[in-house]
Amino acid sequence: MAICSICSYEFESSDNAFATQVYRRNGIIVTVTGIPATAVCPRCGNAILEWQVAQQVETLILPLFQWEDTYTLPKPIVTITFPEHAPLAI
Ligand SMILES: [Zn+2]
16 A cells, blocks of 8 residues: 555555656756656656655756756757666666
């Protein structure tokens, strides 16, 4: 049993859960799909991620948020996809 930290819904956690997370910072939007998750709440979609998985995603997307205000291009909308069939190397 898992309990969602957002909506308190109780549900069975599954072994093959994949999360989609949207990160917004400084006007830049990064959507990351296919993140291996401990559980994903079926009611609200909140994902529970292993700490080291969350850290790796943070490391991946951090440079995308280093967008200088002096740049003339509009702030990008980025989508990153992890292939869901690949096994997690832990
Ligand atoms: Zn929930």
